[in-house]
Amino acid sequence: MLRTIHLPAIDRTVSLAAYNQAVRLAKAFPSAVFKTGLTTWWPTTGAEIMKQFRAGVTDRINQAIPYSQRGQQ
Numbered sequence: 001m002l003r004t005i006h007l008p009a010i011d012r013t014v015s016l017a018a019y020n021q022a023v024r025l026a027k028a029f030p031s032a033v034f035k036t037g038l039t040t041w042w043p044t045t046g047a048e049i050m051k052q053f054r055a056g057v058t059d060r061i062n063q064a065i066p067y068s069q070r071g072q073q
Contacts, residue, residue: 009041023053
């Protein structure tokens with residue numbers, strides 16, 4: 001089963017591998033400007049993408065929904 005993540009800001013679903021690769025790239029180049037962020041559709045710096053990533057992790061932790069149940073209705 002291919003794990004995916006939906007990015008509502010750009011209305012796209014990406015593979016977990018592509019998501020991880022993008023976050024690693026943003027972390028490696030914090031001053032670079034990327035086409036979109038994780039939660040924004042406008043040009044975003046790598047540093048801001050890392051802030052968005054951390055906020056998303058915190059949100060998922062605070063929701064306390066097991067990973068195996070995410071995205072299922």
